Amino acid sequence: MTSSYAGDGSYPPSFYAASANIIRTPKVLNGEESADICVVGAGYTGLSTAIHLAERGYSVIVVEGAQVGWGASGRNGGQIVNGLNASLGTIEKRYGASAADFVGGLLQEGASIIYDLVDRFGIACDLKRGNIYAAYTEKHMAELEAKKALWARHGMDDHELLDRDGIRAHVGSDAYCGGMLDRSGGHMHPLNLVLGEAAGFESLGGRIFELSPVTRVTQDAGGARVETATGSVRAKAAVLCGNAYLGDVIPELANRVMPVSTQMVATEPLGEERARRLLPTDKCVEDVRYILDYFRLSADHRLVFGGGVVYGGTDPADVEKKLRPNLEKVFPELTGVRIDYAWSGNFALSFSRVPQMGRLGDNIYFAHGYSGHGVTGSHLFGRILAEAIDGDRGRFDVFADIRYIPFPGGRALRAQYSTLGSWWYALRDWLGV
Template identity: 55%
Template sequence: MSLSLATEHVPSWYAASATPGQVRPALEGEVECDVCVVGAGFTGLSSALHLAEQGVRVVVLEAARVGFGASGRNGGQIVNGYSRDMDMIEARYGEQTARALGDMAFEGNRIIRERVATYGIDCDLRDGNLFAACNAKQLQELREQKMLWERYGHERLELLEGDAYRREVITDRYTGGLVDHAGGHLHPLNLVLGEAVAIESLGGTIFEQSPLERLEHGEPARLHTPRGVVKARRVVMAGNAYLKGVLPEIEGRAMPCGTQIIATEPLGEALAAELIPGGMAVEDCNYLLDYFRLTADHRLIYGGGVNYGGQDPDDIEAVIRPRMEKTFPRLASVKVEHAWSGNFLLTLNRLPQFGVFNGNIYYAQGYSGHGVTCSHLAGRLIAEVMSGRDERFDAFAGLPHLPFPGGRLLRVPLSAIGAWYYQARDRLGV
């Protein structure tokens, strides 16, 4: 029997170029474990891998395929920090919280690199990010960002004033940039597939095509799928934007948002080098930002914008191609071979949500656009709190989170109005 398209990987360049992997069976019957993880994306697999390394019996339930959601569809950029700057965190939540979060702000990046090295994951990992300023105001903010990050111990930064940014990207759009030499980019689907294999090598079990239909609280908890049940002492809810209806207590405090990405035909090594000579990943500093990078076969991956509520546009190329051509006019005649979208989870304060329900249901979600790195940190912190080390997990769990204004009905239009305001400020440079 063929699988539904809704439970297969979307037809992205990542899916087309992924390392061939196994198709895992659906759960049938009843199994028992120490920890059941719901969701085989970065949060879930990072949690499962950290736990499996400690000898914990882990079962992972995935509604579709490993890496089906944002973990297998994103821009592939390893961006340090959070979606809020450390000075805002300090001003709003205090120096102690800011110091705790600041000490962990660059750890997710290190965890990714450790995983790639330890388990030999082939995911085209490359170094370097450029944050590009579109106006003088944004360039000044990058100067301040550099000083702020250096206060928290991040030293591998280089400010490119004026046209110096053209060393890294050949376009007329920018007024300067900040290079993070410790950042980078990779093939995210290959990373998540490699992490799944690593978990299984340590005795963990992953079931695909096994959506969670009902969570029965208790100790052990019972997790019901269409054809089976998992009994687990502890549970990790790691569905992020694709977790619906199972734990309503956390759904109202975040909102799914869609982002769109295209991949060109291969440009050839010479043209690719004329666009991004050093091969860095690039993102601009606008509120609704553009982000792009080159692939191993010299394609340009270009993404941008946010669609509040997570609905896909009818024509992704029509949305993103004009943004790409504004940055690189010489690509006007280049063919786009892949176009896809995916949802990430946005929180009102743009900081991730960690917590525990009923003493044994753990969750981490809402990375607000910084999920590649922060999800890997989340997995480590979940493993720590389960082993009795709760200080670092609690630094996030103690952050207050409010629901979006307007509730489920009005949160999308109200967020869109707010985004329009900030877009207008970006255009005016104020």
């Protein structure tokens, strides 16, 4: 069976797909099925929601248009970075101190959910602890100092500021003037994480139907109905977790977010000695520019390096050509290194950079728009969605009540508007202002 957005549903070529440690036999949705809850999308949000509901005793079916982790959950940078794209300071200015206090109390919960799932289900995903924010300029360092102080106000004391020598102990590059270590962050193999979560969900009695693109979701007083070309699921409620790949299935959500493509490469295996020169403490790294680079080591000592964006979700003609200059700028000793894998994937951008959660009518829930910070946010939102469906709407309502801000110019101009904005911030990064 084919999908309009995913071809035949096969994983796009990537280092992650080539090194997946669980090979599933996808089961297609055929005929009529029923469950308490139907989740649309077998990525991090969908599986986090499904696991938390199954643990509360609900019967749950997950319907996926391609395969488990086919989208951003199986192609991302593998970095467990705390926080939302919009900073706590931005949230405080935009929504007030109480909103910032609420979000501040949640910033590390997504990571803790990941660590717990890996431990409980024995997920083999090369999990490592610690991530680093890297600063190119003294202005960047001032931003990190302010971030550390703000996060400390909300009880987070896992952070250490690094001067030039301090970051050099973690990153074998002269590119940075300093940075900040977050000991509560980390990195892992993202596709193996989501595949392990799927297996964990199934061990709880959950069912997953793959290669089954959803064509329609409707609701009535009795619940919700999720339809595909060859089957349907009747449930008391549906949860929409398609994020950047939901498309136009739900017209009310189509304009709320924009798909944005980001790119990644994986080098040839570098050998342990060379790899340790680049990242001696095996932490993952992202810089603090608006259009940033991010990188880490794989278990077989490759450098996995990502960056760049294409608004609208299209793929650049040559990913390696786009990323190689930045990789070689950070690590000149890798000039000319062989690139074994190059790939792209979409994340969903909201205009406010704050993820959105809400409900359509009484029986359809949704979450999307993590804006490039979805690894931790998706796991957190899955737990909050499960809480709301189970009757505790406290945390859900806080996010659901945050005002949705549309893209200026609507759907037709959102990519052009965002591209102009990115040029402005890229210029500021280049000028160091």
